[in-house]
Amino acid sequence: xxxxxxxxxxxxxxxxxxxxxxxxxxxxxxxxxxxxxxxxxxxxxxxxxxxxxxxxxxxxxxxxxxxxxxxxxxxxxxxxxxxxxxxxxxxxxxxxxxxxxxxxxxxxxxxxxxxxxxxxxxxxxxxxxxxxxxxxxxxxxxxxxxxxxxxxxxxxxxxxxxxxxxxxxxxxxxxxxxxxxxxxxxxxxxxxxxxxxxxxxxxxxxxxxxxxxxxxxxxxxxxxxxxxxxxxxxxxxxxxxxxxxxxxxxxxxxxxxxxxxxxxxxxxxxxxxxxxxxxxxxxxxxxxxxxxxxxxxxxxxxxxxxxxxxxxxxxxxxxxxxxxxxxxxxxxxxxxxxxxxxxxxxxxxxxxxxxxxxxxxx
Ligand code: ACO
Numbered sequence: 001x002x003x004x005x006x007x008x009x010x011x012x013x014x015x016x017x018x019x020x021x022x023x024x025x026x027x028x029x030x031x032x033x034x035x036x037x038x039x040x041x042x043x044x045x046x047x048x049x050x051x052x053x054x055x056x057x058x059x060x061x062x063x064x065x066x067x068x069x070x071x072x073x074x075x076x077x078x079x080x081x082x083x084x085x086x087x088x089x090x091x092x093x094x095x096x097x098x099x100x101x102x103x104x105x106x107x108x109x110x111x112x113x114x115x116x117x118x119x120x121x122x123x124x125x126x127x128x129x130x131x132x133x134x135x136x137x138x139x140x141x142x143x144x145x146x147x148x149x150x151x152x153x154x155x156x157x158x159x160x161x162x163x164x165x166x167x168x169x170x171x172x173x174x175x176x177x178x179x180x181x182x183x184x185x186x187x188x189x190x191x192x193x194x195x196x197x198x199x200x201x202x203x204x205x206x207x208x209x210x211x212x213x214x215x216x217x218x219x220x221x222x223x224x225x226x227x228x229x230x231x232x233x234x235x236x237x238x239x240x241x242x243x244x245x246x247x248x249x250x251x252x253x254x255x256x257x258x259x260x261x262x263x264x265x266x267x268x269x270x271x272x273x274x275x276x277x278x279x280x281x282x283x284x285x286x287x288x289x290x291x292x293x294x295x296x297x298x299x300x301x302x303x304x305x306x307x308x309x310x311x312x313x314x315x316x317x318x319x320x321x322x323x324x325x326x327x328x329x330x331x332x333x334x335x336x337x338x339x340x341x342x343x344x345x346x347x348x349x350x351x352x353x354x355x356x357x358x359x360x361x362x
Contacts, residue, residue: 002356007254011351012189016049016339017178021255026262028178029053034265037174042149043067045174046120049339050113063117064147070121071142071151073129077101081130090130090327091210095203097126102199110345111198116338119202123331124148127324128155149173152331156324164273165318169328171269172314175262176307176329178336180255184208184215188337190351192344205337209330212249218325220249221312225282234289242297248290250309257302266310274317283313 003009018027026033029048036045040054047055047063055063073081080100084093101122107115129139140158142151149170153161179185188205192198209215228234241248253260267284274280287305294303315325 005254006353011181011186012344014180014340014343015052016336016343017180019180019255021253021257024256024258024261024264026179033175033261037171037265037269040174041147042170042173043147045177046335049178049335050116050342066114066117067121067148068142068144070118071125073097073122073125074101076103077126078129081126082133086134089210090127090323091206091215091330093130094123094126094327094330095206095210097130098122098199098206099203102197107197107199109195109197111192111201111338111341113342115198116335116342119198119338120331120334121148123327123334124152124155127327127331128152131156131321131324132158152328153318156320162318168269168273168314168318169320172266172311173328173332175265176311176332178333178339182214182254183211184333185337185340189340189344192341193348193350195348198338198341201341202334202337205333206330209333210326213247215326215329215333217249217306217308218312218315218329219322221309222316222322222325224249225279225286225312228286229282234286235293238286238290238293239297242293248294248303250305250312251290251294252301252303253306256304256306259304260306262307263305263310266307266314267305270310270314270317273314277317279316280313283310 016029018030020026028036028045029052031048036048040048043060043063044054047053047059077097077100081093081097084096088096098119101119125142132139137158140155143154146154150161150166153166153169181189184205187208188201191201191204212220224237228237231237238248270280270283287309291304294301311329312322312325315322315328320328
C-alpha cells in the first residue's frame with residue numbers, strides 16, 4: 001500500500017513541536033503558539049526551539065550577542081552574490097549563499113547549536129545585501145543595538161523601522177519558526193540523516209521551501225487578491241478557478257482540518273495593526289467567499305485559510321515587497337530546520353523508504 005506524498009505517515013519522533021490538526025492548535029516544546037507570540041520575543045522562541053526551554057536573562061543576552069556576532073557575510077560570499085545574474089530569484093540566491101558558507105568554517109558531523117545560530121543570523125543579511133544590490137543601493141551594515149527582527153527591517157530599508165511593523169513581523173516570524181515534519185523540514189532531516197553537514201541540510205530545505213505549494217504561496221495570494229480587486233467579483237473568480245481545477249493559494253493544509261491557528265493569530269495582529277483598511281477588507285471578503293465556494297465545490301475537504309494567506313496580507317501592510325515573502329519565511333523557518341537537524345543527529349537513522357516498481361521486465 002503506497003501513501004502518496006507520505007500522507008499520514010509518522011517518520012520520526014520529536015520533542016520540538018506538536019500540531020493538533022483536528023483542533024487547530026500548534027505547540028512549540030509544549031507551549032501553545034498563541035501564548036508564545038503574546039509573551040516572548042523571536043530570540044526567546046528560537047532559544048526554546050534549540051535548547052528545549054526558555055532562556056533566563058543571562059542566556060538570552062548571550063544568544064542575542066551570538067546572533068549579532070554572526071550577522072556579517074564573509075567577503076567571498078558577497079563576491080559570489082555579486083556575480084549571480086540579476087534575474088536569479090531571491091530564494092536561489094539564499095540557497096547559493098548559504099551553500100557557499102560551508103567553505104568558511106568546519107561544518108562536519110555532528111551539527112551544533114552555534115552552527116544553527118550562525119546560519120540563522122546570516123539569512124537576513126543575505127536577503128538585505130542582495131535586495132539593496134539589485135536596487136542599486138549601498139549595503140547597510142547591521143546595527144548592533146538592534147535585535148534580530150528589527151535589524152532585518154533596518155538592513156532592508158536603511159531606516160529605523162516603525163515599531164508596529166517590527167511587532168507585526170516578529171509575530172509572523174515566531175508563528176512560522178517551526179511546523180513539524182513539513183516538506184522542507186523533512187528535506188533537512190533526510191540530508192542530515194546521511195551524516196552530512198548542517199549547511200547541506202539547510203541548503204536542501206531552502207530548495208524545498210521555494211516551491212509554490214510550500215513557501216512560495218504568499219506571492220500567489222497577492223496575485224489572487226490583485227486579480228479579484230481588478231475583476232471586482234470575488235465569487236466568480238474563485239468559483240472559476242476551483243471549477244478549472246486550480247488550487248486557491250493560501251487555502252488548505254495537509255495537517256489542519258480546521259482553521260490554521262497561525263492564520264487566526266496573524267489576522268488578529270493585522271486588525272490591530274491596520275484597523276480599517278481597504279486591503280484588509282478585501283482579504284477578509286476573499287476569505288469568507290472562498291470558504292463558502294470551497295465548501296460547495298470541494299465538500300468534506302475542510303479547506304480554510306492557511307498561514308500563507310494572512311502572511312501575505314501582513315507583509316503588504318508593513319510594505320514588504322512580494323519578492324521578500326518567501327525569503328522572510330525562510331529567515332524564520334531556518335530556526336525549526338536547524339532544531340530538527342540537531343534532533344536528527346542525536347538519534348540518527350538514515351531515511352531510506354522504498355519505491356514500488358511499476359515498469360516491465362525486459
Ligand atoms: N484550493 C482548491 N482546492 C483545494 C485546495 C485549494 N487551496 N487545497 C486542496 N484542495 C482540494 C484538492 O483539489 C483535492 O480535491 P479532490 O479531493 O477533489 O482531488 C482535495 O482538496 C485534497 O487536496 P490535496 O492537494 O490532496 O491536499 P494536500 O494535503 O495534499 O495539500 C496543500 C495541501 C498542498 C497545502 C494544498 O491545500 C494546496 O496546494 N494549497 C494551496 C497552496 C498553499 O496555500 N500552500 C501553502 C501551504 S502552508 C505552508 O506550506 C507553509
